[in-house]
Amino acid sequence: MSRNDKAETLAFAAVVLFFVPFFALVAYFGWAEATADTIILRDGSRSYACQTSRITPAPHNCKPVKEKRS
Structure with missing residues (x-):
């Protein structure tokens, strides 16, 4: 070699x-x-769907959720 x-x-x-x-x-x-998991956070009268993952356990990519009222 x-x-x-x-x-x-x-x-x-x-x-x-x-x-x-x-x-x-x-x-x-x-x-x-x-x-990633999705969690729902409530802030007074508004709700947000947020993601948590193994890398970033803090909620991120939060989007407002429109709730149906019956």
């Missing part, structure tokens, strides 16, 4: 060691947001 072959092998291993954890982290963030 020549010096160039060893350098190529090490370069390839370094690239794999960088990109595999990177893609795993991106996949985790996607999964964590995809499994």
Whole structure:
């Protein structure tokens, strides 16, 4: 095995060691947001539907909810 072959092998291993954890982290963030829960927050007479996730447990992406009155 020549010096160039060893350098190529090490370069390839370094690239794999960088990109595999990177893609795993991106996949985790996607999964964590995809499994977000929706909660209802009430503020006086108004209600808001908000999301919580494993990454951001604080309510976010809140939108007003129109309630039906019977």
